[in-house]
Amino acid sequence: MAATPLRERKAWQALERHHAEIAGQHLRDMFASDPGRGERLTAEAAGLYLDYSKNRVTDETMRLLVDLASESGVADRRDAMFRGEHINVSEDRAVLHVALRMPSTATLVVDGQDVIADVHAVLGRMKEFATRVRSGEFRGFTGKPIKNVINVGIGGSDLGPVMAYEALRYYCTRDIAFKFVSNVDSTDFAEAVHGLAAEETLFIISSKTFGTLETLANANSARDWVVSSLGSADAVASHFVAVSTNAERVCAFGIDVANMFGFWDWVGGRYSMDSAIGLSTMIALGPEGFDELLAGFHDMDEHFRTAPLESNLPVLMGVLAVWYRDFFGAQTVGVMPYEQYLKRFPAYLQQLTMESNGKHVTLSGRHVDYDTGAVYWGEPGTNGQHSFYQLIHQGTTLIPVDLIGFGKTLNPIRDHHDLLSANVFAQAAALAFGKTEDEVRAEGTAAPIAAHRVFEGNRPTNVLLAEVLTPRLLGSLVALYEHSVFTQGVIWEVDSFDQWGVELGKVLAQQIIPELTTAEEPPLAHDSSTNALIRKYRSLKS
Numbered sequence: 001m002a003a004t005p006l007r008e009r010k011a012w013q014a015l016e017r018h019h020a021e022i023a024g025q026h027l028r029d030m031f032a033s034d035p036g037r038g039e040r041l042t043a044e045a046a047g048l049y050l051d052y053s054k055n056r057v058t059d060e061t062m063r064l065l066v067d068l069a070s071e072s073g074v075a076d077r078r079d080a081m082f083r084g085e086h087i088n089v090s091e092d093r094a095v096l097h098v099a100l101r102m103p104s105t106a107t108l109v110v111d112g113q114d115v116i117a118d119v120h121a122v123l124g125r126m127k128e129f130a131t132r133v134r135s136g137e138f139r140g141f142t143g144k145p146i147k148n149v150i151n152v153g154i155g156g157s158d159l160g161p162v163m164a165y166e167a168l169r170y171y172c173t174r175d176i177a178f179k180f181v182s183n184v185d186s187t188d189f190a191e192a193v194h195g196l197a198a199e200e201t202l203f204i205i206s207s208k209t210f211g212t213l214e215t216l217a218n219a220n221s222a223r224d225w226v227v228s229s230l231g232s233a234d235a236v237a238s239h240f241v242a243v244s245t246n247a248e249r250v251c252a253f254g255i256d257v258a259n260m261f262g263f264w265d266w267v268g269g270r271y272s273m274d275s276a277i278g279l280s281t282m283i284a285l286g287p288e289g290f291d292e293l294l295a296g297f298h299d300m301d302e303h304f305r306t307a308p309l310e311s312n313l314p315v316l317m318g319v320l321a322v323w324y325r326d327f328f329g330a331q332t333v334g335v336m337p338y339e340q341y342l343k344r345f346p347a348y349l350q351q352l353t354m355e356s357n358g359k360h361v362t363l364s365g366r367h368v369d370y371d372t373g374a375v376y377w378g379e380p381g382t383n384g385q386h387s388f389y390q391l392i393h394q395g396t397t398l399i400p401v402d403l404i405g406f407g408k409t410l411n412p413i414r415d416h417h418d419l420l421s422a423n424v425f426a427q428a429a430a431l432a433f434g435k436t437e438d439e440v441r442a443e444g445t446a447a448p449i450a451a452h453r454v455f456e457g458n459r460p461t462n463v464l465l466a467e468v469l470t471p472r473l474l475g476s477l478v479a480l481y482e483h484s485v486f487t488q489g490v491i492w493e494v495d496s497f498d499q500w501g502v503e504l505g506k507v508l509a510q511q512i513i514p515e516l517t518t519a520e521e522p523p524l525a526h527d528s529s530t531n532a533l534i535r536k537y538r539s540l541k542s
């Protein structure tokens with residue numbers, strides 16, 4: 001824990017002075033006076049090339065931001081994480097998603113237990129199971145092989161699996177259909193099973209706690225569907241497996257622990273796609289592909305653990321995020337993958353970033369006097385360009401954007417990929433340099449219309465480039481953002497690994513459920529708005 005409150009750190013105060021000096025500078029002038037910055041302000045690791053030159057920074061800014069990371073104790077805290085210390089202070093837990101991707105030759109003893117041996121024991125069981133499902137050796141209740149796998153989970157027990165499946169679909173078996181049910185809205189379940197044969201369907205009930213309302217409701221509906229379709233409660237054993245840390249609840253639901261794949265309380269939900277929560281990913285990709293994914297995570301972990309802060313990709317992205325959030329007041333960050341397979345990546349990042357750093361107190365419980373986590377959002381390019389990019393270019397809000405591009409497409413057709421990639425570079429340049437009124441006029445547009453066609457520019461971007469989207473690269477990309485989130489959390493001195501903010505709504509929903517379902521309206525003791533809404537709902541329902 002950094003001893004000094006953030007605003008009192010030397011580097012923070014130096015950054016405040018520095019910001020006052022450079023906030024008015026335009027990227028146009030920064031590039032004009034320093035043409036080398038496009039090649040210098042870059043870094044590369046684990047197959048990812050980061051161009052951060054189109055940020056509103058100078059070498060001095062970067063030096064001060066790295067000083068801030070250093071003074072905030074990023075390296076010490078990172079090392080404490082890798083050692084398995086209980087850095088999740090509000091839950092008194094280790095934070096060891098990095099152990100999930102360590103090789104079997106590593107050892108890491110935490111709280112008296114070799115966690116690497118545990119991780120590889122579960123991986124071994126997952127591999128055996130995934131291979132049997134993929135080969136058709138695993139049979140359903142009526143003796144048929146599995147043609148549909150449905151992951152039932154929500155939050156971290158859904159977003160990682162669905163994102164990875166979409167991202168790596170090119171590498172996945174096409175012999176099995178993969179579906180993901182998360183929402184308690186019955187439409188999600190109904191549409192997922194529509195037209196499917198229960199005898200060919202395997203449900204993976206994924207829940208760290210096995211106590212999540214949405215997942216249990218969907219799991220119960222799945223069980224009803226299997227039992228009624230196959231005419232026997234005995235069918236459950238052949239069509240359900242569980243992924244959880246809670247064996248007792250899994251048993252109580254009716255799934256044999258022999259069909260359960262475990263993980264540990266030191267894996268946060270949003271950091272769990274490479275644990276047993278990735279079982280659907282492993283069935284889809286195959287065990288070797290999953291190993292590649294883990295290797296990619298580990299590549300970035302090693303870079304984060306060993307590279308100097310000034311050339312450390314997650315640290316650079318983390319400090320830049322702090323720079324815009326706290327010094328420029330940027331409230332949101334756009335993440336735009338120019339790769340259709342990454343269409344669910346922004347949704348995945350929303351939980352990773354916002355559940356981690358959307359916090360208002362420090363580790364010691366003091367209310368922060370600075371801004372913490374930004375809102376993350378995004379869409380694949382080029383689709384976003386034809387909808388919300390207008391606001392990024394000409395709106396009144398500063399939105400730093402990460403643009404993610406690839407040298408090669410997995411589906412080469414005509415010149416589509418060059419058309420796509422040209423847009424990555426064009427957007428980054430347009431956002432940075434814009435178009436002045438003089439340039440507009442020189443093209444023949446006179447006032448007052450000229451003003452509408454001016455692009456102020458000075459909008460910052462990071463451009464991430466990789467060769468091609470592979471399982472390994474996806475692992476590195478996710479780990480890059482995980483550790484960037486970590487870096488921000490250390491600087492802000494928040495607990496990036498708890499999520500108390502999701503609790504209140506859950507408790508209130510539990511109170512309200514019976515008030516919606518009883519035949520007679522019960523006495524309602526909420527605020528007048530909630531009471532009126534419940535009454536209106538009951539009348540609409542009836």
Ligand code: F6P
Nearest residue numbers: 155156157207208209212269502
């Ligand atoms: O409500 C938030 C949350 O606790 C997330 O942190 C978590 O990923 C999700 O719910 C699902 O939890 P579980 O895996 O225990 O069902």
